[in-house]
Amino acid sequence: MxxxxxxxxxxxxxxxxxxxxxxxxxxxxxxxxxxxxxxxxxxxxxxxxxxxxxxxxxxxxxxxxxxxxxxxxxxxxxxxxxxxxxxxxxxxxxxxxxxxxxxxxxxxxxxxxxxxxxxxxxxxxxxxxxxxxxxATPIHILVKKSLGASNVTDLAGAKFECLAPGDGVELATMKLLPMLGLSLDDVTLEYSGSRVQASSRLKTGQVDAILDATGLGASWIADIYGDGSDWTLLSLTPDQINTVVQGAPEYSQMTIPAETYSGQSEDAITVGLWTxxxxxxxxxxxxxxxxxxxxxxxxxxxxxxxxxxxxxxxxxxxxxxxxxxxxxxxxxxxxxxxx
Missing domain, CATH: 3.40.190.10 (Periplasmic binding protein-like II)
Structure with missing residues (x-):
């Protein structure tokens, strides 16, 4: 095999x-x-x-x-x-x-x-x-700590990685941000082409955030996250979760447990999808x-x-x-x- x-x-x-x-x-x-x-x-x-x-x-x-x-x-x-x-x-x-x-x-x-x-x-x-x-693939809302964001609504002006037009990352970003209270007019969507290129651009600070539905402990997320000193996983509020689940039934509440990634001290409460x-x-x-x-x-x-x-x-x-x-x-x- x-x-x-x-x-x-x-x-x-x-x-x-x-x-x-x-x-x-x-x-x-x-x-x-x-x-x-x-x-x-x-x-x-x-x-x-x-x-x-x-x-x-x-x-x-x-x-x-x-x-x-x-x-x-x-x-x-x-x-x-x-x-x-x-x-x-x-x-x-x-x-x-x-x-x-x-x-x-x-x-x-x-x-x-x-x-x-x-x-x-x-x-x-x-x-x-x-x-x-x-x-199950929980949405990882991975954000640069330097932005000082504690809520998705704090990310006005941020550059969001979408990989490629038609990719699931783009779809999740375009669908979820407005439901979470952040207009697409207030952010910039970036298209690096692949996860290899996106990883490099995220780690070098050319892109600020990504919404990626992927399995727990995903290696490419772990690589970007590092020891947690430069990146954080944002949680959603109960109201945000309810808005998403009611508006898009394919999503459900999911948790990324603390220590899934090195230096992740708290659970990240989010929504997710089945593959x-x-x-x-x-x-x-x-x-x-x-x-x-x-x-x-x-x-x-x-x-x-x-x-x-x-x-x-x-x-x-x-x-x-x-x-x-x-x-x-x-x-x-x-x-x-x-x-």
């Missing part, structure tokens, strides 16, 4: 160097412009090949997508390609349009697609079907069923590849299904006693 994953990632990095273009808007073009890297395999004898959209290289999504692809291939014999893409929002459109077979996104991006809001205003993605949710994996409604029932089954039964191997898979459970789907369940996934959850 480890050798396969290492090989997959090596191929992905190689391919990414020759990729041209980075998606900046919801999908409406060819798959050739949709990815900046991929983890590939030889097709299985049936000729069935599936593409799994993740996010930019250097982030957790790509690593987790490559691990998931390996587990699916080992268990089902299907050929799977984990592709680095523009991220959560892009993947929703690409799967809906049939340019990707599978997508990985924060629940907020799926909600935007299903409801035809935000980046998908007026063009709802009606063909998205849920397969599984695999981990969800989905497919197009046209996927056949047997394929969807086998994908869900292989992932749920492959938890042990997945956790070895990335600790964020420790949350994986069939129960995660209960009351947290933004897009309709695919019939194949529904079959599995009924067998598992969840539905």
């Amino acid at each position: 480890k050798k396969l994953l290492s090989l997959c990632l090596a191929v992905a990095m190689s391919l990414s160097l020759s990729a041209c273009g980075n998606p900046t808007t919801p999908s409406s073009g060819s798959q050739g412009n949709s990815s900046v890297g991929s983890q590939t395999s030889q097709p299985d004898p049936s000729g069935k090949t599936l593409s799994l959209g993740t996010a930019s290289l250097g982030g957790n999504f790509f690593t987790m997508g490559a691990a998931a692809a390996s587990v699916i291939m080992d268990a089902t014999g299907l050929s799977v390609t984990a592709q680095a893409t523009g991220g959560s929002v892009y993947n929703v459109g690409a799967v809906n349009d049939g340019e990707l077979d599978l997508g990985m996104s924060q629940a907020s991006a799926v909600a935007s697609g299903i409801n035809g809001t935000d980046s998908y205003e007026g063009m709802a993605t009606e063909d998205i079907r849920t397969l599984f949710n695999f981990n 969800t994996v989905y497919c197009n409604a046209s996927m056949d029932e047997d394929t969807a069923y086998s994908i869900v089954k292989s992932i749920m039964e492959g938890k042990e191997e997945l956790v070895k590849a990335h600790s964020f898979f420790s949350d994986l459970s069939p129960e995660n789907i209960s009351d947290a299904c933004i897009a309709p369940l695919h019939p194949g996934a529904e079959k599995y959850y009924k067998e598992a006693g969840v539905l």
Whole structure:
């Protein structure tokens, strides 16, 4: 498993160097412009090949997508390609349009697609079907201490990192700041392009803050946070949390416990999302069923590849299904006693 994953990632990095273009808007073009890297395999004898959209290289999504692809291939014999893409929002459109077979996104991006809001205003993605949710991702409101902010409303004039247009970070920032009492007209949105570039710009003070929905102890957040002398994680007030949960039901209250990051002396009370994996409604029932089954039964191997898979459970789907369940996934959850 480890050798396969290492090989997959090596191929992905190689391919990414020759990729041209980075998606900046919801999908409406060819798959050739949709990815900046991929983890590939030889097709299985049936000729069935599936593409799994993740996010930019250097982030957790790509690593987790490559691990998931390996587990699916080992268990089902299907050929799977984990592709680095523009991220959560892009993947929703690409799967809906049939340019990707599978997508990985924060629940907020799926909600935007299903409801035809935000980046998908007026063009709802009606063909998205849920397969599984695999981990909770609390919003990390990471802010430079030098700003002296104790509340999001204190951040007027700040520069917020959004990674790339269409990324889940951009979506969360644009959706949450106004709900938390800070107008987008009062901040500057910065686009570094990837987490690697964003990390450098945050640490060198070129950007002031980021709202990132990611798992507890995320390595890239830990790297920026350091010993906590220059950065802090802001908490939300009860009123702010209630406003978000009422206005955007895909969010719920979550806690980043004290000492999750070095020097973090207090809990950070925030909101968060599930990370969800989905497919197009046209996927056949047997394929969807086998994908869900292989992932749920492959938890042990997945956790070895990335600790964020420790949350994986069939129960995660209960009351947290933004897009309709695919019939194949529904079959599995009924067998598992969840539905």
